Amino acid sequence: MTESHVDAAVRARIEAARRREAERRQQREELAAARTAGVARRHAAKLARQAQTTEGTPMPNSPFRSLPCPGCRAQRTVRKVGKVTVSRVAFDVVRCPQAGCELLWLALPERPGQVAA
Incomplete structure (x- = not known):
């Protein structure tokens, strides 16, 4: 066909x-x-x-830094999630990375040349 x-x-x-x-x-x-x-x-x-x-100094403008978490009561590498100003004083808003905590709190911003404790 x-x-x-x-x-x-x-x-x-x-x-x-x-x-x-x-x-x-x-x-x-x-x-x-x-x-x-x-x-x-x-x-x-x-x-x-x-x-x-460089040895002992953090990167400038790094979103991560080491701080004691008030909720966990342990030293944590926290992440900066924002900035706020309270009574003309600037603060960084940081978050605890621990899954059970995830606390947000204010910390004084790191200044250039400031050595992390």
């Missing part, structure tokens, strides 16, 4: 749609791989920047 031109056109359109979908899938996979590599590269660069400290 011979195939009509309509059947041939339908088959060609189906094959073209499958080819386009395969190309899109391949492009999505390539973009996902590039995104993953980019995230890993940015994370490595961030860790390298955080590690660039």
